[in-house]
Amino acid sequence: FAWNAGLSIGFGGFLISLFLIASAYYTLILCIAELSSALPFAGGAYGIARVTLGIFPGYLVAVCDSYKSIIYCSTSAFALGSTLTFVTEGEVINEFSYWFAFYIFCLIIHLYGGKNFWRFNSMLAVLSVLILFMYIFGSIKFADFNENAPYPNEEGLAKWFQGGMYQFMAVLPLGTRFFQGIQSINLACGQIKNPKTEVPKGYLGAMTFTLFTSFAVLFLAASLSPGIVDFARRGRPLTNGFKMMFALPRFRATIFNIPATIMAGFGFMYFYGQQLLAMGKSGLLNPVFGKELPGHNTPYVSLLVGSALGYMLCVIKWYYPDTDDQIYALSLLGAVTTYFSILCSFIVFRLYFPTIKREFVSPVGIGGAVYAILVFLLCFISVCGFQKDQVAITVYGVIIGAASIYYYFVVQKRQVFSEEEKTVMFKAYLMQNNAAKAKRLRKGVSKAVMVAGGQGGTAGARADSKTPTSKDRTEDREVSGRVALKASDTVTADPPLSRNGLREDEQTPTSTSATVRLPYQQRETEAPAGPTGSTELPPMTTIVSARAEEEDGEDKITPRDGLQEV
Numbered sequence: 001f002a003w004n005a006g007l008s009i010g011f012g013g014f015l016i017s018l019f020l021i022a023s024a025y026y027t028l029i030l031c032i033a034e035l036s037s038a039l040p041f042a043g044g045a046y047g048i049a050r051v052t053l054g055i056f057p058g059y060l061v062a063v064c065d066s067y068k069s070i071i072y073c074s075t076s077a078f079a080l081g082s083t084l085t086f087v088t089e090g091e092v093i094n095e096f097s098y099w100f101a102f103y104i105f106c107l108i109i110h111l112y113g114g115k116n117f118w119r120f121n122s123m124l125a126v127l128s129v130l131i132l133f134m135y136i137f138g139s140i141k142f143a144d145f146n147e148n149a150p151y152p153n154e155e156g157l158a159k160w161f162q163g164g165m166y167q168f169m170a171v172l173p174l175g176t177r178f179f180q181g182i183q184s185i186n187l188a189c190g191q192i193k194n195p196k197t198e199v200p201k202g203y204l205g206a207m208t209f210t211l212f213t214s215f216a217v218l219f220l221a222a223s224l225s226p227g228i229v230d231f232a233r234r235g236r237p238l239t240n241g242f243k244m245m246f247a248l249p250r251f252r253a254t255i256f257n258i259p260a261t262i263m264a265g266f267g268f269m270y271f272y273g274q275q276l277l278a279m280g281k282s283g284l285l286n287p288v289f290g291k292e293l294p295g296h297n298t299p300y301v302s303l304l305v306g307s308a309l310g311y312m313l314c315v316i317k318w319y320y321p322d323t324d325d326q327i328y329a330l331s332l333l334g335a336v337t338t339y340f341s342i343l344c345s346f347i348v349f350r351l352y353f354p355t356i357k358r359e360f361v362s363p364v365g366i367g368g369a370v371y372a373i374l375v376f377l378l379c380f381i382s383v384c385g386f387q388k389d390q391v392a393i394t395v396y397g398v399i400i401g402a403a404s405i406y407y408y409f410v411v412q413k414r415q416v417f418s419e420e421e422k423t424v425m426f427k428a429y430l431m432q433n434n435a436a437k438a439k440r441l442r443k444g445v446s447k448a449v450m451v452a453g454g455q456g457g458t459a460g461a462r463a464d465s466k467t468p469t470s471k472d473r474t475e476d477r478e479v480s481g482r483v484a485l486k487a488s489d490t491v492t493a494d495p496p497l498s499r500n501g502l503r504e505d506e507q508t509p510t511s512t513s514a515t516v517r518l519p520y521q522q523r524e525t526e527a528p529a530g531p532t533g534s535t536e537l538p539p540m541t542t543i544v545s546a547r548a549e550e551e552d553g554e555d556k557i558t559p560r561d562g563l564q565e566v
Contacts (some may be wrong), residue, residue, distance in 0.1 A: 003222065004176035007232040009167050011149045011222050012160030014175075017168065018218060021175030022211055024375035028183060028339055029207040030362040031346035031369055036186045037359035038349070040195035044187055046284075049341045052348040056404075057412060061341040062279050063403045064457050067305075068334035069272035071327055072180055074310035076265030077102045078317055078324075083236070083261060087254050099314045102262070103307045106269050113298040121270075124263040129190035131256055136216050143223035152227060170386040173332050175378045178214040180335075181267060182206055183342065187274040200360035269303065273385040276302030281416035329383045329392035336380045343369045343376075 006014040035048055044065050049056030078100055081095035088094075107482035109120050150159035185202050189195040217238070220229050234240065236257050243253035259540055280289025293300045317324050346362070346369050364366065384393045 002235060002237070003174050003177040004232055004234060004237040006171040007222060007228050008162065009171055010158075010160045010162040011228060012157075013162065013168055014171065015218070015320050017172050018175040018178070018214070020375050020378075021172070022214065024372040025176075025179045025182065026207055026211060026444070027362075027364050027368040027372040028342060029203045030364055031372070032183055032186060032342055033203040033360050034358055034362045035342070035346060035349060036189065036199040036203070037196050038353075038356050040186065040189040040192075040199060044184065044271075044278065045338050045342050045345070047278070048345045048349070052345040052352075052362075053341060056407060057172075057341065058405060059284050059407050059415075060400060061338055062275065062284055063399065064334035064337040065274055065328055066275045066279065067399065068331045068338065069181070069184070069268050069275060070306050070310050071313060071331035071334075073265045073268035073272065073306070074313040075328065075331075076261055076268065076318075078308060078314045080258065080261045080265065081314070083254055085255055086251055087258075089251060090499065095318065096315075099311055103311055106266050107303055107307055110269055110273060110303055111298050111300055113291055113293075113296045121266065124259060124266060127262045128260040131215075131259060132213060135241050135256075136213070136220060138245040139220045139224060142222055142225075142241070142244045144225070145219065145223040147223075148225055148227045148231075149219075149222045150228070152229065166386065169378070169382045173329075176332065176335070177377065178209075179210060181264075181271060182210060182456065183339070184271045185264070185478075187271055196359045249422045269307065272306040273299045273303040276306060282417065284411055287414075323391075326389070326391045326395075329387060330395050332379065332383055333392060333396045336376045336383075339376045340373060341347075343373050 006017060009017075026371055036226075039051075044062070046058045046062035046065060051062045053061075061270055077099045078095075081098040084090075084098050085092055085095055109117055151162060182203075184194075185206065187201050189199055192198050221231060221237055221241065222243065224231070231237070231240065236254055238257060239250060239254050242248065242256045243250055246253065276285060276289050277292070279285040280291070280299075280302065289299070289302050289305070291301050292298060313327060317327065347366050349356075350366055384390065
């Protein structure tokens with residue numbers, strides 16, 4: 001969608017821009033592939049962010065990821081409407097009907113689900129790839145790079161670079177349009193037989209294919225007549241190549257853009273459907289979003305609400321054309337926020353969860369993640385300070401502020417861990433809280449030693465440093481004996497099993513159980529161990545402990561005041 005506007009800074013300038021963006025995306029995909037091979041969560045980036053960054057940051061990531069996908073689908077629907085108007089030479093007012101037909105058509109297939117959904121999805125993908133190959137191989141004989149790629153009437157570096165650093169920063173994010181949505185493949189984890197191995201393969205295959213075809217399209221499109229200046233202003237970048245190949249008028253050649261446009265919108269609809277479904281099941285949205293169509297297991301509420309919002313955005317852009325760029329910039333801010341969370345989660349995952357088994361390991365490691373963060377930070381800065389206005393960053397701030405208020409007044413009281421999070425994320429939460437509990441114990445022991453050593457034989461010191469009781473010994477045993485479950489022994493590819501072969505959440509609690517404290521929760525709800533947060537007031541305090549046997553007449557730990565047993 002109009003990535004060719006980036007060629008306004010010259011072919012050389014945009015080539016550098018695309019290289020930075022493409023390398024950052026490839027690094028991002030490598031990081032997601034490793035995360036997905038260890039924790040294949042179908043809710044997107046927010047599930048892992050809840051483990052590694054905290055409950056509240058994970059919620060904000062879910063908000064950004066969701067509205068971004070809704071905007072992307074709306075952009076596809078709007079582009080389809082304008083394309084059909086151009087092809088049919090009809091009335092512009094007909095675009096309202098085109099958007100409606102697009103959403104209804106896609107919704108029917110999504111709601112029906114099952115094998116027919118994936119067959120249609122595969123058909124669109126194959127058709128789009130065939131048209132893309134047709135463009136690449138069919139345009140080669142018309143290409144003249146030396147004649148059409150340089151800026152006309154310029155000498156030296158000016159033939160390849162225009163506008164200076166300010167203009168470079170302004171168009172830098174346009175390179176992301178080649179790779180929109182590619183990070184969301186893991187949303188299909190719940191519908192794949194072996195997601196830990198298949199999802200990383202899908203990521204690497206899709207990214208490698210997109211990388212090579214992106215640069216091929218850039219070189220070929222810039223090499224076609226009438227030249228780079230005219231090409232940079234075109235709304236449909238590939239139309240010129242099809243026009244030359246088939247000797248068609250421009251409005252007829254535009255037909256070849258339609259399958260890819262439908263495919264893009266169809267895919268983004270799947271993304272926000274799965275995202276909102278997972279948020280509804282976790283209580284991050286109203287639980288009604290977690291409802292599925294009986295017999296089809298498709299998120300009908302999420303799809304209908306997301307589609308209604310997307311249609312509203314189409315109407316806004318139709319009546320206020322200047323908002324098109326602003327809405328795209330807003331989606332980019334949401335996307336970059338999601339990328340930041342993924343990359344930061346990867347770094348935390350590498351540092352604090354090294355023993356969780358991975359089926360794929362990113363070869364670029366933490367250094368590559370830092371590089372990608374810096375590139376996407378430049379994109380964020382570009383939207384904030386190098387565009388014609390700051391409407392996008394203002395609306396972004398409003399969304400984050402409103403979402404934060406909603407979280408503290410509503411979500412915090414009802415959020416839970418969905419069944420999938422319990423299954424996929426439990427081992428990560430267990431390791432995190434074991435480490436946090438051990439750290440608190442070490443700090444307590446160190447403090448006691450310092451007090452005893454500093455006040456050594458005084459009566460006051462003897463009074464202050466109380467003799468350990470049976471309760472103290474019980475608590476010590478909870479940390480050393482229980483979670484002396486070594487991480488390497490406890491954390492496996494599957495949820496821990498008891499001796500009778502059942503998962504812990506499938507059997508009656510025995511003398512060893514995991515206890516979770518959710519201070520915000522007002523009702524008894526099953527939930528797995530969650531992150532402890534920082535040393536400040538955490539959004540969710542989780543205590544993973546094993547009961548000690550009854551000793552010296554003391555009562556065993558029992559659920560009370562917001563304690564739930566898993």
